[in-house]
Amino acid sequence: MGTRISRAAIYDVLNAYQIPGANANLVALKAVKAIDVEDAEVILRLQLLDAYQDREQVVREALGGAVGAIEGVEKVTISIEWERTPQAEFKNLLPTVKKCYVIASGKGGVGKSTVASNLAVAMAALGHKVGLLDADIHGPSMGMMFGIKEGPEATPEGKIIPVEKFGLKLMSIAFLIDEDRPVIWRGPMLNKALTQFLGDVLWGDLDFLFIDLPPGTGDTQISLIQNAKVDGAVIVSTPQDVAFLDARKAIGLFQTVKVPITGIIENMSSFHCPSCHVETQIFGHGGVKSAAQRLGLPFLGEVPIDLEIRIGGDSGVPLVAAHPGSPQTKAFMAMARTLAKA
16 A cells, blocks of 8 residues: 555645745645645646746746655646736826837846847837837936937927937937936926826837836836836846846836736846957856746846947947947847747
8 A cells, every 4th residue: 555645745835835926825825726636646736827827837847846755646747727817907108009118127237228228229120110218217328328419309289209219219318408417306206207208208109118217126117017008027137146136126026016027138148358259257157047047037148248338338329230240239139039029
């Protein structure tokens, strides 16, 4: 006679397991619908929100391994029923935009705006109608990155006409204020400005709108999500652990408000010396990809440290526009193609 399988042990596994990005274990989420034991086989029936569907393989492997390790268990079968994630009642001030992606990071200094600008130019180069909104009110950078000195025009009705360059429609607070003037605004004024950038700018029919968010998980992020139908978030991080620690907070925010994580990008992943041709991993390499796999989230690709990327940002001509055939541009183009299919 075989070993009697302990249901309590199975329950303990389910009570301890938390899906990456979820805020509670499977039992607390009321995701366990049935536990059946037939001889040496354990059959788990789960009901999960479809927001976790991109982590299905991670869930199956984790539970299969943990339950399979219980004494007497020879086979584990997991059945998952997917339940539609309830959507919050948010406004959509961008009805003419087909897809809206936010570019986010948990901390500053990881090159998020550089990635956002080059991704947008790459998407336009693929033939799509693309807009780019700089939502960093306190630290706008799109004016310099695109070499724009003059502000946008307005219609008689007071609507703002976005600036156009490199095939993009662009909007930033940097277009409306003096370069050296600080923006000393708090929550209500920030939210009002962002609402205007969404609803009072004539974006027109766009295939994609990229929104370059400020770092962190505060008022700006929440206000945008409440006023636009955000289809996905792209998270940018450098390879070192301390950077991704903050990126995890950004991921948690978007998962909490049911915005899918469309992909994660590792920026500054390595440096290839043009003189000695030696590759140096200044901030490490591959840490973001490993973390994405661990969390069951899509990894979009890597961007190296490169002199031409920095020059493009300072000169007002993004790398993808300045050097369309470079290896770095090819990396951005590949990521843009992936996003276009998402």
